[in-house]
Amino acid sequence: MKEILDAIQSPDSTSEDFANIKLPESYRAVTVHKDETEMFAGLSTREKDPRKSLHLDQVPLPELGPGEALVAVMASSVNYNSVWTSIFEPLSTFAFLERYGKLSELTKRHDLPYHIIGSDLAGVVLRTGPGVNAWRPGDEVVAHCLSVELESSDGHNDTMLDPEQRIWGFETNFGGLAEIALVKSNQLMPKPDHLSWEEAAAPGLVNSTAYRQLVSRNGAGMKQGDNVLIWGASGGLGSYATQFALAGGANPICVVSSPQKAEICRSMGAEAIIDRNAEGYKFWKDEQTQDPKEWKRFGKRIRELTGGEDIDIVFEHPGRETFGASVYVTRKGGTITTCASTSGYMHEYDNRYLWMSLKRIIGSHFANYREAWEANRLIAKGKIHPTLSKVYALEDTGQAAYDVHRNLHQGKVGVLCLAPEEGLGVRDPEMRAKHIDAINRFRNI
Numbered sequence: 001m002k003e004i005l006d007a008i009q010s011p012d013s014t015s016e017d018f019a020n021i022k023l024p025e026s027y028r029a030v031t032v033h034k035d036e037t038e039m040f041a042g043l044s045t046r047e048k049d050p051r052k053s054l055h056l057d058q059v060p061l062p063e064l065g066p067g068e069a070l071v072a073v074m075a076s077s078v079n080y081n082s083v084w085t086s087i088f089e090p091l092s093t094f095a096f097l098e099r100y101g102k103l104s105e106l107t108k109r110h111d112l113p114y115h116i117i118g119s120d121l122a123g124v125v126l127r128t129g130p131g132v133n134a135w136r137p138g139d140e141v142v143a144h145c146l147s148v149e150l151e152s153s154d155g156h157n158d159t160m161l162d163p164e165q166r167i168w169g170f171e172t173n174f175g176g177l178a179e180i181a182l183v184k185s186n187q188l189m190p191k192p193d194h195l196s197w198e199e200a201a202a203p204g205l206v207n208s209t210a211y212r213q214l215v216s217r218n219g220a221g222m223k224q225g226d227n228v229l230i231w232g233a234s235g236g237l238g239s240y241a242t243q244f245a246l247a248g249g250a251n252p253i254c255v256v257s258s259p260q261k262a263e264i265c266r267s268m269g270a271e272a273i274i275d276r277n278a279e280g281y282k283f284w285k286d287e288q289t290q291d292p293k294e295w296k297r298f299g300k301r302i303r304e305l306t307g308g309e310d311i312d313i314v315f316e317h318p319g320r321e322t323f324g325a326s327v328y329v330t331r332k333g334g335t336i337t338t339c340a341s342t343s344g345y346m347h348e349y350d351n352r353y354l355w356m357s358l359k360r361i362i363g364s365h366f367a368n369y370r371e372a373w374e375a376n377r378l379i380a381k382g383k384i385h386p387t388l389s390k391v392y393a394l395e396d397t398g399q400a401a402y403d404v405h406r407n408l409h410q411g412k413v414g415v416l417c418l419a420p421e422e423g424l425g426v427r428d429p430e431m432r433a434k435h436i437d438a439i440n441r442f443r444n445i
Protein backbone atom coordinates (compact mmCIF):
# COMPACT_ATOMS: atom_id res chain seq x y z
CA MET A 1 0.00 0.00 0.00
CA LYS A 2 2.94 2.29 0.73
CA GLU A 3 4.20 1.91 -2.83
CA ILE A 4 0.77 2.92 -4.15
CA LEU A 5 0.61 5.95 -1.90
CA ASP A 6 4.18 7.00 -2.80
CA ALA A 7 3.32 6.80 -6.50
CA ILE A 8 0.16 8.89 -6.00
CA GLN A 9 2.07 11.51 -4.06
CA SER A 10 4.99 11.76 -6.47
CA PRO A 11 4.44 14.33 -9.24
CA ASP A 12 6.76 12.31 -11.53
CA SER A 13 4.78 9.05 -11.54
CA THR A 14 3.77 7.84 -14.98
CA SER A 15 0.94 5.56 -16.05
CA GLU A 16 3.54 2.80 -16.55
CA ASP A 17 4.77 3.26 -12.96
CA PHE A 18 1.22 2.64 -11.71
CA ALA A 19 0.75 -0.31 -14.07
CA ASN A 20 3.94 -1.88 -12.70
CA ILE A 21 3.07 -1.58 -9.00
CA LYS A 22 2.53 -5.03 -7.53
CA LEU A 23 -0.94 -4.95 -6.04
CA PRO A 24 -1.39 -6.12 -2.43
CA GLU A 25 -3.24 -9.38 -1.78
CA SER A 26 -5.50 -7.69 0.75
CA TYR A 27 -6.59 -4.24 1.88
CA ARG A 28 -8.58 -2.50 4.65
CA ALA A 29 -12.28 -1.98 4.11
CA VAL A 30 -15.38 -0.97 6.05
CA THR A 31 -17.80 -3.89 6.16
CA VAL A 32 -20.98 -5.28 7.64
CA HIS A 33 -21.05 -8.99 8.46
CA LYS A 34 -23.69 -11.40 7.23
CA ASP A 35 -23.81 -13.28 10.54
CA GLU A 36 -24.74 -10.04 12.34
CA THR A 37 -27.83 -9.02 10.35
CA GLU A 38 -30.07 -9.75 13.34
CA MET A 39 -27.93 -7.89 15.87
CA PHE A 40 -30.44 -5.02 16.24
CA ALA A 41 -33.59 -7.17 16.34
CA GLY A 42 -36.23 -5.58 18.56
CA LEU A 43 -34.60 -2.12 18.65
CA SER A 44 -36.18 1.03 17.21
CA THR A 45 -34.54 2.58 14.13
CA ARG A 46 -33.06 5.33 16.28
CA GLU A 47 -31.48 2.86 18.71
CA LYS A 48 -29.64 0.92 16.00
CA ASP A 49 -26.02 2.04 16.22
CA PRO A 50 -23.78 1.93 13.11
CA ARG A 51 -20.71 1.99 15.38
CA LYS A 52 -21.61 -1.55 16.44
CA SER A 53 -22.29 -3.01 13.00
CA LEU A 54 -19.56 -1.38 10.90
CA HIS A 55 -16.18 -3.10 11.01
CA LEU A 56 -12.77 -2.29 9.58
CA ASP A 57 -11.53 -5.58 8.11
CA GLN A 58 -8.56 -6.79 6.11
CA VAL A 59 -10.19 -8.26 2.98
CA PRO A 60 -8.78 -10.06 -0.08
CA LEU A 61 -8.38 -8.08 -3.31
CA PRO A 62 -11.16 -9.09 -5.73
CA GLU A 63 -10.28 -10.40 -9.15
CA LEU A 64 -10.55 -7.77 -11.91
CA GLY A 65 -13.07 -8.54 -14.65
CA PRO A 66 -13.76 -7.19 -18.16
CA GLY A 67 -14.89 -3.57 -18.25
CA GLU A 68 -13.79 -2.99 -14.66
CA ALA A 69 -11.15 -0.97 -12.82
CA LEU A 70 -9.39 -1.28 -9.49
CA VAL A 71 -9.00 2.14 -7.91
CA ALA A 72 -6.77 3.23 -5.02
CA VAL A 73 -9.23 5.16 -2.88
CA MET A 74 -7.78 8.32 -1.35
CA ALA A 75 -11.07 9.47 0.16
CA SER A 76 -14.73 8.58 0.31
CA SER A 77 -17.84 9.94 2.02
CA VAL A 78 -20.74 8.74 4.13
CA ASN A 79 -24.07 8.53 2.37
CA TYR A 80 -27.37 7.70 3.97
CA ASN A 81 -27.45 4.40 2.05
CA SER A 82 -24.50 3.29 4.19
CA VAL A 83 -26.58 4.17 7.24
CA TRP A 84 -29.37 1.95 5.88
CA THR A 85 -26.89 -0.90 5.31
CA SER A 86 -25.43 -0.51 8.79
CA ILE A 87 -28.81 -0.76 10.51
CA PHE A 88 -30.05 -3.52 8.16
CA GLU A 89 -33.09 -1.44 7.12
CA PRO A 90 -35.40 -1.58 5.26
CA LEU A 91 -33.75 -4.95 4.56
CA SER A 92 -30.32 -6.54 4.81
CA THR A 93 -28.16 -5.59 1.82
CA PHE A 94 -26.89 -9.18 1.74
CA ALA A 95 -30.18 -9.97 -0.06
CA PHE A 96 -28.96 -7.70 -2.90
CA LEU A 97 -25.53 -9.39 -3.02
CA GLU A 98 -27.10 -12.87 -3.11
CA ARG A 99 -29.39 -11.88 -5.97
CA TYR A 100 -26.56 -10.19 -7.90
CA GLY A 101 -24.35 -13.24 -7.32
CA LYS A 102 -26.79 -15.41 -9.23
CA LEU A 103 -26.47 -13.40 -12.45
CA SER A 104 -23.13 -14.68 -13.78
CA GLU A 105 -19.76 -16.21 -12.95
CA LEU A 106 -18.37 -12.69 -12.64
CA THR A 107 -21.06 -11.33 -10.35
CA LYS A 108 -20.67 -14.36 -8.05
CA ARG A 109 -17.62 -12.51 -6.62
CA HIS A 110 -20.02 -10.08 -4.91
CA ASP A 111 -21.91 -12.69 -2.87
CA LEU A 112 -19.69 -12.84 0.22
CA PRO A 113 -20.28 -13.11 3.98
CA TYR A 114 -19.11 -9.48 4.28
CA HIS A 115 -20.30 -6.39 2.44
CA ILE A 116 -17.76 -3.66 1.68
CA ILE A 117 -19.89 -0.53 1.63
CA GLY A 118 -19.52 3.02 0.30
CA SER A 119 -20.86 4.70 -2.84
CA ASP A 120 -18.39 7.56 -3.35
CA LEU A 121 -14.68 7.74 -4.03
CA ALA A 122 -11.88 9.96 -5.21
CA GLY A 123 -8.65 8.19 -6.09
CA VAL A 124 -6.31 6.84 -8.73
CA VAL A 125 -6.83 4.03 -11.23
CA LEU A 126 -4.48 1.10 -10.51
CA ARG A 127 -5.54 -1.48 -13.10
CA THR A 128 -8.15 -1.75 -15.83
CA GLY A 129 -9.71 -4.96 -17.10
CA PRO A 130 -10.05 -6.19 -20.69
CA GLY A 131 -12.08 -3.88 -22.92
CA VAL A 132 -11.33 -0.69 -21.00
CA ASN A 133 -9.83 1.94 -23.29
CA ALA A 134 -11.01 5.26 -21.86
CA TRP A 135 -9.07 5.03 -18.59
CA ARG A 136 -5.48 4.11 -17.70
CA PRO A 137 -3.53 3.36 -14.54
CA GLY A 138 -2.55 6.66 -12.93
CA ASP A 139 -5.72 8.55 -13.92
CA GLU A 140 -7.08 10.67 -11.08
CA VAL A 141 -10.78 9.99 -10.84
CA VAL A 142 -14.02 10.14 -8.95
CA ALA A 143 -16.60 7.38 -9.32
CA HIS A 144 -20.37 7.64 -9.53
CA CYS A 145 -22.38 4.80 -8.08
CA LEU A 146 -24.50 3.53 -10.97
CA SER A 147 -23.75 -0.10 -11.79
CA VAL A 148 -25.52 -1.47 -14.89
CA GLU A 149 -25.16 -4.55 -17.07
CA LEU A 150 -26.98 -3.10 -20.16
CA GLU A 151 -27.69 -6.51 -21.68
CA SER A 152 -31.38 -5.67 -22.01
CA SER A 153 -32.78 -3.05 -24.39
CA ASP A 154 -34.65 -1.41 -21.49
CA GLY A 155 -31.65 0.54 -20.24
CA HIS A 156 -30.41 1.89 -23.54
CA ASN A 157 -32.53 5.04 -23.50
CA ASP A 158 -31.83 5.94 -19.88
CA THR A 159 -29.39 3.63 -18.10
CA MET A 160 -31.25 4.06 -14.80
CA LEU A 161 -33.97 1.92 -16.43
CA ASP A 162 -31.70 -1.09 -16.91
CA PRO A 163 -33.37 -4.08 -15.18
CA GLU A 164 -29.97 -4.89 -13.66
CA GLN A 165 -29.45 -1.35 -12.34
CA ARG A 166 -27.71 -1.33 -8.96
CA ILE A 167 -26.13 1.15 -6.61
CA TRP A 168 -22.44 0.32 -6.23
CA GLY A 169 -21.39 -0.22 -2.60
CA PHE A 170 -25.04 -0.71 -1.55
CA GLU A 171 -26.45 -3.31 -3.91
CA THR A 172 -22.99 -4.49 -5.01
CA ASN A 173 -19.85 -5.32 -3.05
CA PHE A 174 -16.35 -3.76 -3.10
CA GLY A 175 -17.50 -0.20 -2.34
CA GLY A 176 -15.61 3.02 -1.73
CA LEU A 177 -15.16 3.06 2.06
CA ALA A 178 -11.92 1.11 1.63
CA GLU A 179 -8.32 1.46 0.50
CA ILE A 180 -9.10 -0.14 -2.86
CA ALA A 181 -12.41 -0.34 -4.71
CA LEU A 182 -13.68 -2.32 -7.67
CA VAL A 183 -15.85 -0.34 -10.11
CA LYS A 184 -17.10 -0.66 -13.65
CA SER A 185 -15.04 1.65 -15.86
CA ASN A 186 -18.24 3.45 -16.93
CA GLN A 187 -18.51 4.72 -13.35
CA LEU A 188 -15.32 6.76 -13.70
CA MET A 189 -15.16 10.53 -14.18
CA PRO A 190 -12.28 13.01 -13.98
CA LYS A 191 -11.45 14.30 -10.51
CA PRO A 192 -11.96 18.10 -10.32
CA ASP A 193 -8.42 19.54 -10.25
CA HIS A 194 -9.06 22.34 -7.77
CA LEU A 195 -10.31 20.05 -4.98
CA SER A 196 -8.57 17.90 -2.40
CA TRP A 197 -9.29 14.17 -2.40
CA GLU A 198 -11.88 14.40 0.37
CA GLU A 199 -13.59 17.43 -1.21
CA ALA A 200 -13.75 15.69 -4.59
CA ALA A 201 -15.23 12.53 -3.04
CA ALA A 202 -17.98 14.31 -1.11
CA PRO A 203 -20.46 15.52 -3.78
CA GLY A 204 -20.62 12.41 -6.04
CA LEU A 205 -23.75 10.53 -5.02
CA VAL A 206 -25.88 13.36 -3.68
CA ASN A 207 -24.87 15.90 -6.31
CA SER A 208 -25.76 13.52 -9.15
CA THR A 209 -29.03 12.55 -7.48
CA ALA A 210 -30.06 16.17 -6.88
CA TYR A 211 -29.13 17.03 -10.47
CA ARG A 212 -31.41 14.36 -11.96
CA GLN A 213 -34.20 14.93 -9.45
CA LEU A 214 -34.32 18.71 -9.83
CA VAL A 215 -32.61 19.81 -13.03
CA SER A 216 -32.70 16.97 -15.54
CA ARG A 217 -35.64 16.45 -17.89
CA ASN A 218 -35.84 12.98 -16.33
CA GLY A 219 -36.68 14.74 -13.06
CA ALA A 220 -38.47 18.03 -12.42
CA GLY A 221 -36.75 19.98 -15.24
CA MET A 222 -36.40 23.11 -13.08
CA LYS A 223 -36.44 26.45 -14.88
CA GLN A 224 -35.61 30.06 -14.01
CA GLY A 225 -37.96 31.63 -11.51
CA ASP A 226 -39.38 28.34 -10.17
CA ASN A 227 -40.21 28.29 -6.47
CA VAL A 228 -38.46 25.16 -5.21
CA LEU A 229 -39.28 23.81 -1.76
CA ILE A 230 -36.17 22.00 -0.49
CA TRP A 231 -36.48 19.78 2.57
CA GLY A 232 -33.25 19.32 4.54
CA ALA A 233 -31.74 22.18 2.55
CA SER A 234 -28.36 22.05 4.32
CA GLY A 235 -28.17 18.23 4.37
CA GLY A 236 -26.54 15.85 1.88
CA LEU A 237 -29.01 16.10 -1.01
CA GLY A 238 -30.45 19.47 0.02
CA SER A 239 -27.15 21.34 0.07
CA TYR A 240 -26.73 20.54 -3.65
CA ALA A 241 -30.41 21.10 -4.52
CA THR A 242 -30.12 24.57 -2.95
CA GLN A 243 -27.04 25.32 -5.04
CA PHE A 244 -28.71 24.07 -8.24
CA ALA A 245 -31.77 26.23 -7.54
CA LEU A 246 -29.64 29.33 -6.93
CA ALA A 247 -27.29 28.71 -9.87
CA GLY A 248 -30.26 28.03 -12.17
CA GLY A 249 -32.10 31.25 -11.34
CA ALA A 250 -34.80 29.56 -9.30
CA ASN A 251 -36.05 30.60 -5.89
CA PRO A 252 -35.24 28.02 -3.19
CA ILE A 253 -37.49 27.87 -0.15
CA CYS A 254 -35.17 26.09 2.26
CA VAL A 255 -36.49 24.00 5.14
CA VAL A 256 -34.04 23.28 7.96
CA SER A 257 -34.23 22.45 11.67
CA SER A 258 -31.91 24.91 13.43
CA PRO A 259 -30.74 28.53 13.27
CA GLN A 260 -27.24 27.29 12.45
CA LYS A 261 -28.53 25.40 9.41
CA ALA A 262 -30.61 28.43 8.43
CA GLU A 263 -27.43 30.50 8.51
CA ILE A 264 -25.64 28.05 6.20
CA CYS A 265 -28.49 28.36 3.68
CA ARG A 266 -28.36 32.14 3.96
CA SER A 267 -24.62 32.11 3.35
CA MET A 268 -25.19 30.03 0.19
CA GLY A 269 -27.41 32.85 -1.04
CA ALA A 270 -30.90 31.61 -0.13
CA GLU A 271 -33.31 34.17 1.28
CA ALA A 272 -36.49 32.20 1.95
CA ILE A 273 -35.77 29.91 4.89
CA ILE A 274 -38.10 28.01 7.21
CA ASP A 275 -36.83 26.60 10.50
CA ARG A 276 -39.29 23.70 10.90
CA ASN A 277 -38.23 23.23 14.50
CA ALA A 278 -38.62 26.85 15.58
CA GLU A 279 -41.98 27.13 13.80
CA GLY A 280 -43.11 23.82 15.30
CA TYR A 281 -44.89 22.17 12.37
CA LYS A 282 -46.63 18.97 13.38
CA PHE A 283 -48.06 17.41 10.25
CA TRP A 284 -49.16 14.28 12.13
CA LYS A 285 -51.52 14.47 15.13
CA ASP A 286 -50.67 10.86 15.95
CA GLU A 287 -49.12 7.87 14.11
CA GLN A 288 -52.20 7.48 11.88
CA THR A 289 -53.71 10.95 11.51
CA GLN A 290 -52.40 13.96 9.63
CA ASP A 291 -53.36 17.53 10.41
CA PRO A 292 -54.35 19.47 7.26
CA LYS A 293 -54.45 22.66 9.36
CA GLU A 294 -50.70 22.33 9.75
CA TRP A 295 -50.28 21.84 5.97
CA LYS A 296 -52.19 25.11 5.56
CA ARG A 297 -50.09 26.95 8.16
CA PHE A 298 -46.97 25.74 6.34
CA GLY A 299 -48.44 26.88 2.98
CA LYS A 300 -49.24 30.31 4.41
CA ARG A 301 -45.68 30.68 5.60
CA ILE A 302 -44.42 29.79 2.12
CA ARG A 303 -46.75 32.42 0.61
CA GLU A 304 -45.36 35.01 3.05
CA LEU A 305 -41.85 34.20 1.84
CA THR A 306 -42.69 34.18 -1.88
CA GLY A 307 -44.98 37.18 -2.03
CA GLY A 308 -48.09 35.04 -2.33
CA GLU A 309 -46.85 32.33 -4.69
CA ASP A 310 -47.06 28.58 -4.22
CA ILE A 311 -44.44 25.93 -4.90
CA ASP A 312 -43.55 24.86 -8.46
CA ILE A 313 -41.32 21.96 -7.41
CA VAL A 314 -40.97 20.12 -4.13
CA PHE A 315 -37.62 18.40 -3.61
CA GLU A 316 -38.87 15.50 -1.46
CA HIS A 317 -36.96 12.87 0.51
CA PRO A 318 -38.13 12.86 4.18
CA GLY A 319 -41.18 10.87 3.02
CA ARG A 320 -44.01 9.89 5.35
CA GLU A 321 -43.58 12.79 7.77
CA THR A 322 -43.70 15.54 5.12
CA PHE A 323 -45.29 14.09 1.99
CA GLY A 324 -48.87 15.17 2.76
CA ALA A 325 -47.68 18.73 3.31
CA SER A 326 -45.51 18.60 0.16
CA VAL A 327 -48.47 17.62 -2.04
CA TYR A 328 -50.67 20.30 -0.44
CA VAL A 329 -48.30 23.26 -0.87
CA THR A 330 -47.50 22.52 -4.53
CA ARG A 331 -49.15 24.92 -6.98
CA LYS A 332 -51.66 23.89 -9.62
CA GLY A 333 -49.75 21.91 -12.26
CA GLY A 334 -46.66 21.71 -10.07
CA THR A 335 -44.35 18.78 -9.40
CA ILE A 336 -43.37 16.78 -6.34
CA THR A 337 -40.17 14.92 -7.08
CA THR A 338 -39.15 12.23 -4.61
CA CYS A 339 -36.08 10.05 -4.22
CA ALA A 340 -36.46 8.70 -0.70
CA SER A 341 -38.48 8.16 2.43
CA THR A 342 -36.17 8.65 5.38
CA SER A 343 -39.03 8.94 7.89
CA GLY A 344 -41.12 6.09 6.43
CA TYR A 345 -42.02 4.80 2.97
CA MET A 346 -45.77 4.34 3.41
CA HIS A 347 -46.82 7.85 2.37
CA GLU A 348 -50.25 9.33 2.87
CA TYR A 349 -51.58 12.44 1.14
CA ASP A 350 -54.97 13.87 0.17
CA ASN A 351 -55.31 12.84 -3.45
CA ARG A 352 -57.94 15.50 -4.14
CA TYR A 353 -55.21 18.12 -3.96
CA LEU A 354 -53.21 16.14 -6.49
CA TRP A 355 -55.75 15.33 -9.19
CA MET A 356 -58.01 18.42 -8.91
CA SER A 357 -54.95 20.66 -9.21
CA LEU A 358 -53.23 18.55 -11.87
CA LYS A 359 -50.06 18.05 -9.84
CA ARG A 360 -47.53 15.34 -10.67
CA ILE A 361 -45.40 13.10 -8.48
CA ILE A 362 -42.13 12.03 -10.08
CA GLY A 363 -40.05 9.17 -8.71
CA SER A 364 -36.34 9.81 -9.14
CA HIS A 365 -33.38 7.62 -8.29
CA PHE A 366 -29.66 8.41 -8.55
CA ALA A 367 -28.62 9.45 -12.09
CA ASN A 368 -27.46 7.95 -15.36
CA TYR A 369 -23.79 8.25 -16.42
CA ARG A 370 -24.49 11.35 -18.50
CA GLU A 371 -26.34 13.10 -15.66
CA ALA A 372 -23.61 12.17 -13.18
CA TRP A 373 -21.01 13.47 -15.65
CA GLU A 374 -22.89 16.77 -16.12
CA ALA A 375 -23.21 17.17 -12.34
CA ASN A 376 -19.49 16.45 -11.84
CA ARG A 377 -18.64 18.90 -14.65
CA LEU A 378 -20.42 21.67 -12.74
CA ILE A 379 -18.22 20.89 -9.72
CA ALA A 380 -15.10 20.89 -11.90
CA LYS A 381 -16.09 24.28 -13.35
CA GLY A 382 -16.62 25.79 -9.90
CA LYS A 383 -20.34 26.40 -10.48
CA ILE A 384 -21.36 24.02 -7.67
CA HIS A 385 -19.19 23.38 -4.62
CA PRO A 386 -18.61 20.50 -2.23
CA THR A 387 -20.45 20.84 1.08
CA LEU A 388 -17.95 18.91 3.17
CA SER A 389 -18.23 19.65 6.88
CA LYS A 390 -16.27 17.11 8.90
CA VAL A 391 -13.71 14.48 7.88
CA TYR A 392 -13.11 11.17 9.66
CA ALA A 393 -10.40 8.51 9.45
CA LEU A 394 -11.40 5.20 7.84
CA GLU A 395 -11.36 3.48 11.24
CA ASP A 396 -13.92 6.01 12.53
CA THR A 397 -16.47 5.42 9.77
CA GLY A 398 -18.88 3.97 12.35
CA GLN A 399 -18.91 7.29 14.19
CA ALA A 400 -19.31 9.18 10.90
CA ALA A 401 -22.33 7.03 9.98
CA TYR A 402 -23.73 7.49 13.49
CA ASP A 403 -23.57 11.29 13.06
CA VAL A 404 -25.52 11.06 9.80
CA HIS A 405 -28.04 8.61 11.26
CA ARG A 406 -28.68 10.97 14.18
CA ASN A 407 -28.80 14.09 11.97
CA LEU A 408 -25.85 15.58 13.90
CA HIS A 409 -23.98 16.54 10.73
CA GLN A 410 -24.10 19.38 8.19
CA GLY A 411 -23.80 18.89 4.43
CA LYS A 412 -21.54 15.93 3.76
CA VAL A 413 -19.26 13.93 6.03
CA GLY A 414 -15.96 12.82 4.47
CA VAL A 415 -13.71 9.82 5.17
CA LEU A 416 -9.96 9.60 4.50
CA CYS A 417 -9.05 6.19 3.09
CA LEU A 418 -5.46 6.13 1.77
CA ALA A 419 -4.94 9.89 2.05
CA PRO A 420 -2.73 10.38 5.14
CA GLU A 421 -4.14 13.84 5.83
CA GLU A 422 -6.67 16.37 4.56
CA GLY A 423 -5.89 18.90 1.85
CA LEU A 424 -3.88 16.69 -0.54
CA GLY A 425 -4.51 16.16 -4.24
CA VAL A 426 -5.11 19.78 -5.30
CA ARG A 427 -3.76 20.20 -8.86
CA ASP A 428 -5.13 23.67 -9.70
CA PRO A 429 -4.42 26.00 -6.76
CA GLU A 430 -5.30 29.10 -8.79
CA MET A 431 -8.83 28.00 -9.46
CA ARG A 432 -9.11 26.80 -5.87
CA ALA A 433 -8.13 30.24 -4.58
CA LYS A 434 -10.99 31.77 -6.58
CA HIS A 435 -13.58 29.56 -4.89
CA ILE A 436 -12.00 28.96 -1.50
CA ASP A 437 -14.76 30.57 0.58
CA ALA A 438 -17.47 28.55 -1.13
CA ILE A 439 -15.42 25.35 -0.85
CA ASN A 440 -14.97 25.90 2.90
CA ARG A 441 -18.52 27.10 3.61
CA PHE A 442 -19.59 23.97 5.51
CA ARG A 443 -16.22 23.20 7.16
CA ASN A 444 -16.12 22.60 10.89
CA ILE A 445 -19.55 23.92 11.75
Ligand SMILES: C/C=C/C(=O)SCCNC(=O)CCNC(=O)[C@H](O)C(C)(C)COP(=O)(O)OP(=O)(O)OC[C@H]1O[C@@H](n2cnc3c(N)ncnc32)[C@H](O)[C@@H]1OP(=O)(O)O
Nearest residue numbers: 080081084089090091119145167205209339340341365366
Ligand atom coordinates in the same frame (compact mmCIF):
# COMPACT_ATOMS: atom_id res chain seq x y z
C1 LIG B 1 -28.08 6.32 -4.55
C2 LIG B 1 -28.62 6.16 -3.18
C3 LIG B 1 -29.85 5.74 -3.00
C4 LIG B 1 -30.51 5.64 -1.72
O1 LIG B 1 -30.00 6.01 -0.68
S1 LIG B 1 -32.11 5.04 -1.78
C5 LIG B 1 -32.53 4.70 -0.09
C6 LIG B 1 -32.11 3.32 0.29
N1 LIG B 1 -32.77 2.32 -0.47
C7 LIG B 1 -33.89 1.68 -0.06
O2 LIG B 1 -34.39 1.93 1.04
C8 LIG B 1 -34.50 0.65 -0.98
C9 LIG B 1 -34.15 -0.72 -0.52
N2 LIG B 1 -34.75 -1.72 -1.40
C10 LIG B 1 -35.93 -2.30 -1.16
O3 LIG B 1 -36.59 -2.03 -0.17
C11 LIG B 1 -36.37 -3.34 -2.16
O4 LIG B 1 -35.30 -3.74 -2.95
C12 LIG B 1 -37.54 -2.88 -3.07
C13 LIG B 1 -38.80 -2.61 -2.24
C14 LIG B 1 -37.15 -1.63 -3.83
C15 LIG B 1 -37.84 -4.00 -4.08
O5 LIG B 1 -38.20 -5.17 -3.39
P1 LIG B 1 -37.72 -6.62 -3.86
O6 LIG B 1 -38.39 -7.64 -3.06
O7 LIG B 1 -36.26 -6.57 -3.82
O8 LIG B 1 -38.09 -6.68 -5.39
P2 LIG B 1 -39.47 -6.99 -6.12
O9 LIG B 1 -39.32 -6.30 -7.42
O10 LIG B 1 -40.64 -6.63 -5.27
O11 LIG B 1 -39.36 -8.55 -6.38
C16 LIG B 1 -39.86 -9.51 -5.50
C17 LIG B 1 -40.66 -10.54 -6.29
O12 LIG B 1 -41.87 -9.91 -6.73
C18 LIG B 1 -42.01 -10.08 -8.14
N3 LIG B 1 -42.70 -8.92 -8.70
C19 LIG B 1 -42.19 -7.68 -8.92
N4 LIG B 1 -43.09 -6.90 -9.48
C20 LIG B 1 -44.21 -7.65 -9.66
C21 LIG B 1 -45.49 -7.38 -10.24
N5 LIG B 1 -45.76 -6.16 -10.74
N6 LIG B 1 -46.39 -8.38 -10.22
C22 LIG B 1 -46.07 -9.58 -9.70
N7 LIG B 1 -44.88 -9.90 -9.18
C23 LIG B 1 -43.97 -8.95 -9.16
C24 LIG B 1 -40.58 -10.20 -8.65
O13 LIG B 1 -40.56 -10.84 -9.88
C25 LIG B 1 -39.92 -11.02 -7.55
O14 LIG B 1 -40.24 -12.36 -7.77
P3 LIG B 1 -39.20 -13.53 -7.37
O15 LIG B 1 -38.97 -13.41 -5.88
O16 LIG B 1 -39.89 -14.79 -7.74
O17 LIG B 1 -37.94 -13.28 -8.14
Ligand SMILES: NC(=O)C1=CN([C@@H]2O[C@H](COP(=O)(O)OP(=O)(O)OC[C@H]3O[C@@H](n4cnc5c(N)ncnc54)[C@H](OP(=O)(O)O)[C@@H]3O)[C@@H](O)[C@H]2O)C=CC1
Nearest residue numbers: 080209232235236237256257318321339340342343365366
Ligand atom coordinates in the same frame (compact mmCIF):
# COMPACT_ATOMS: atom_id res chain seq x y z
N1 LIG C 1 -32.74 7.56 -4.44
C1 LIG C 1 -31.55 8.12 -4.45
O1 LIG C 1 -30.87 8.13 -5.46
C2 LIG C 1 -31.03 8.73 -3.22
C3 LIG C 1 -31.71 8.66 -2.04
N2 LIG C 1 -31.17 9.20 -0.91
C4 LIG C 1 -31.96 9.09 0.33
O2 LIG C 1 -32.38 10.41 0.64
C5 LIG C 1 -32.46 10.58 2.04
C6 LIG C 1 -31.70 11.82 2.46
O3 LIG C 1 -30.34 11.68 2.12
P1 LIG C 1 -29.29 12.83 2.49
O4 LIG C 1 -29.81 14.14 2.05
O5 LIG C 1 -27.96 12.41 2.02
O6 LIG C 1 -29.37 12.75 4.08
P2 LIG C 1 -28.99 13.85 5.17
O7 LIG C 1 -29.28 13.20 6.47
O8 LIG C 1 -27.63 14.38 4.92
O9 LIG C 1 -30.01 15.06 4.93
C7 LIG C 1 -31.39 14.89 5.04
C8 LIG C 1 -31.99 16.07 5.74
O10 LIG C 1 -33.40 15.93 5.68
C9 LIG C 1 -33.99 16.56 6.81
N3 LIG C 1 -34.92 15.62 7.44
C10 LIG C 1 -34.65 14.41 7.95
N4 LIG C 1 -35.75 13.87 8.48
C11 LIG C 1 -36.75 14.77 8.30
C12 LIG C 1 -38.12 14.80 8.64
N5 LIG C 1 -38.70 13.79 9.28
N6 LIG C 1 -38.85 15.91 8.31
C13 LIG C 1 -38.26 16.94 7.66
N7 LIG C 1 -36.96 16.96 7.32
C14 LIG C 1 -36.22 15.89 7.63
C15 LIG C 1 -32.87 16.90 7.78
O11 LIG C 1 -32.63 18.30 7.72
P3 LIG C 1 -33.16 19.32 8.83
O12 LIG C 1 -33.06 18.58 10.13
O13 LIG C 1 -32.25 20.49 8.76
O14 LIG C 1 -34.56 19.67 8.45
C16 LIG C 1 -31.68 16.16 7.22
O15 LIG C 1 -30.48 16.85 7.45
C17 LIG C 1 -31.96 9.28 2.65
O16 LIG C 1 -33.06 8.46 2.98
C18 LIG C 1 -31.16 8.64 1.54
O17 LIG C 1 -31.08 7.24 1.63
C19 LIG C 1 -30.00 9.89 -0.92
C20 LIG C 1 -29.29 10.01 -2.06
C21 LIG C 1 -29.71 9.38 -3.29
